[in-house]
Amino acid sequence: MTAASALLQYVISGATVGSTYGLAALGFTVIYNTTEIINFAQGEFVMLGGMLAVFALRWGGVPLPLAVPLAVLIVTAVGVLVNRLTIRPVQGRSPLTMIIITIGVSILLRGGAMLIFGKDTFSLPAFSQGGPIDLGGATLLPQSLWVFGITLLTVLGMKFFFDRTLTGKAMLACACDRKAASLMGIHVDSMVTLSFAFSALVGALGGVILAPITLTAYDVGILLGVKGFAACILGGLGNPFGAVVGGILLGILESLGAGLVSSGYKDAVAFIIMLALLFWRPSGLFGSARAERV
Amino acid sequence: MMKKATACLLALAALVGLAATSGAAEPIRVGAIFSVTGPASFLGEPERNTVKMLEESINKSGGVLGRPVEIIVYDDESDATKAVTAVDRLIKKDRVVAVVGPSITGSTLAIVPKIEEAKIPLVSCAAAKKIVEPVKKWVFKTPQSDALAVKKIYQHVGKAGISKIAIITASDGYGAAGREELKGLAAASGVTVVADEVYGPKDTDMTAQLTKIKGTDAQAIVCWGTNPGPAVIARNRVQLGIRTPLYMSHGVASPKFIELAGAENAEGILLPAGRLTCEPQVPANHPQKKILSTYIKDYEAKFKQPISTFGGYAYDAVLLLVQAMKNANSSEPAAVRDALEKIRGFHATTGEYNFSEKDHNGLTEEAFVMVRITKGDWELLK
Incomplete structure (x- = not known):
């Protein structure tokens, strides 16, 4: 194997894993954009997406093409419920209070998943058949193409939604100034509910498309939450495009760190580079520097 | 009436208590x-x-x-x-x-x-x-002990005429202990470790480490970890088209491993295991x-x-x-x-x-x- 094809392999592998970090990050972004809350239960949405698809397939006997959208829909409903039952009752408190609540929600969801699904790791069949695709000496799984395709479509959809639609702009307005948005006739409550639905949907999508490659278990959400949050910061908090690019970049950094430096320090390598980037651009790669109001 | 009932209850309680102490011997x-x-x-x-x-x-x-x-x-x-x-x-x-x-x-x-x-x-x-x-x-x-499993693998490796191996171990306690034994016992068993890779127990992709191993002249790969890591490695190995034999530790000797890796990816993997794993094939005259x-x-x-x-x-x-x-x-x-x-x-x-x-x-x-x-x-x- 030549050095060039090895390098290509590192990039492909990193980008595949990075896509889930990106989708988790996208979920963080959507909720942050509407509420200024960092939803630490985001990783659990990713986990639920994968696990529910596995269980619909195994025990519900639902065929795969149906199990996937079904899982995504259920998680979306869970997202709405999380907002209704835990965030709305404490409306008006400081974002910090809400962030702590989301940590509680994540522990609850993880514990519930453990009781219902058990502690084992599960695998999901790939969406399409076929062996690895050869690409200049490096190999690519057909499932990776699904991952890239769905990630790309999702980010384009989100970008379009926030930039071009009235509802998207209304959601952004809620984060800027809740009261002003409400005075402008925006129904803030529905916008927040919508943001939770979107973020759960995006997270679940990430979980479902990656489960065939990486396997899934009740506790995969913790790591994905952390990596997704890191990706968010790297890309610039609040920017959907930045979130996904940040995720893919983080994945590639990890993979290159493992391949070229040392696999024992791969996370350290990725995070050192990330810190360096943040020193250089504190608001992230694509974030606009925010002026602090006094 | 009330008094009588209480007395009855007390008597009953006393009887039950007696039965409990005079019954079976102290466990x-x-x-x-x-x-x-x-x-x-x-x-x-x-x-x-x-x-x-x-x-x-x-x-x-x-x-x-x-x-x-x-x-x-x-x-x-x-x-x-x-x-x-x-x-x-x-x-x-x-x-x-x-x-x-x-x-x-x-x-x-x-x-x-x-x-x-x-x-x-x-x-x-x-x-x-x-x-x-x-x-x-x-x-x-x-x-x-892990050393016994490593010895068993090295015996098999030696019989196959393999002298250069790559190791890939989990960065948790189990993987680290295995890594120590694999490196410590290598020289005495006539084996050289040409690549020493590590992965996090929660990692979901090990293609980077395997790509690095693919670039070395290792004749066999030994992986040390417990599920799900080794299952991911088995999948990644097939994805990368690596043909060198793969040895696993006894930590994955359960049907769950084959299920997670998928039968086609697990095919040909070698590992030391207790006889409990393959009981039907243990001869009837074996003392266990x-x-x-x-x-x-x-x-x-x-x-x-x-x-x-x-x-x-x-x-x-x-x-x-x-x-x-x-x-x-x-x-x-x-x-x-x-x-x-x-x-x-x-x-x-x-x-x-x-x-x-x-x-x-x-x-x-x-x-x-x-x-x-x-x-x-x-x-x-x-």
Whole structure:
């Protein structure tokens, strides 16, 4: 194997894993954009997406093409419920209070998943058949193409939604100034509910498309939450495009760190580079520097 | 009326109380600490089930020394601090005569000082060599040490004429211990480690490490870890089209591994495993055959789930303690310990135990067989 094809392999592998970090990050972004809350239960949405698809397939006997959208829909409903039952009752408190609540929600969801699904790791069949695709000496799984395709479509959809639609702009307005948005006739409550639905949907999508490659278990959400949050910061908090690019970049950094430096320090390598980037651009790669109001 | 009823109740209570004290003999209390929940629950859950099953069957057949056995199980949640609390409770409150477990090395090492202070025998179900090396008077263990598994792999590697290997190990306790043994025993076995890669136990993609290994002249890859990492490695290896043989540790010797990796990705993988894994292929005249089939039959009938090798460690630990009590004709901790150390030629599910003053594990690499995964099942290699 030549050095060039090895390098290509590192990039492909990193980008595949990075896509889930990106989708988790996208979920963080959507909720942050509407509420200024960092939803630490985001990783659990990713986990639920994968696990529910596995269980619909195994025990519900639902065929795969149906199990996937079904899982995504259920998680979306869970997202709405999380907002209704835990965030709305404490409306008006400081974002910090809400962030702590989301940590509680994540522990609850993880514990519930453990009781219902058990502690084992599960695998999901790939969406399409076929062996690895050869690409200049490096190999690519057909499932990776699904991952890239769905990630790309999702980010384009989100970008379009926030930039071009009235509802998207209304959601952004809620984060800027809740009261002003409400005075402008925006129904803030529905916008927040919508943001939770979107973020759960995006997270679940990430979980479902990656489960065939990486396997899934009740506790995969913790790591994905952390990596997704890191990706968010790297890309610039609040920017959907930045979130996904940040995720893919983080994945590639990890993979290159493992391949070229040392696999024992791969996370350290990725995070050192990330810190360096943040020193250089504190608001992230694509974030606009925010002026602090006094 | 009220008074009469109260009096009746009191009389009844007194009768019940009398019956309880004058009935069966005082039970022999044995403590157990397993990681029933937490990251190591794949070890602790079958272990807990196993001892509960054994408690029932021992008592059904008359108990030990004419007394029933009571096994008190605590969950340490895969946490060494909780194991220490649990052992305190077992010693001070439950007044047990011996302790089985804990499931993991960290918890075992954490409770050793308490055990030595209380002077009661401990039969651990954790793997690491340092539990019994150097020998501690009160501490024994049932699982095979990692070194034995490494020796078994290196024997097989040597027979295949392979001299250069790549290792890829998990960065957790189990993987790190395996890595140490793999590197430490390499020179003596005529093997050179040409690549030494590590992965995080929660990592979901190891293609980077495998790509690096692919670029070396390694003739075989040895992976050391517990699920799901090794399953991901098996998948990534096939994805990258790597043809060098892949050896795994005994940590993945369960049907779950084949399920996770997928039969087509697991095909041809070689690993050392206890005979429990491939019981149907163990010849009928093998001294372990009877105990293996009994355990599997009982466990699967009771819990409606497949056996795991890890439960076997607890099975052996309890049987060894019972045997020691019978040999000593006593349940006094000191007498049980002395009898335990004298047990020789005891065939259990893991292997043949020959304890001595110098060896509190009592197993050799004969406790392992090499198996190959063929068409989604274990094939015992001769």
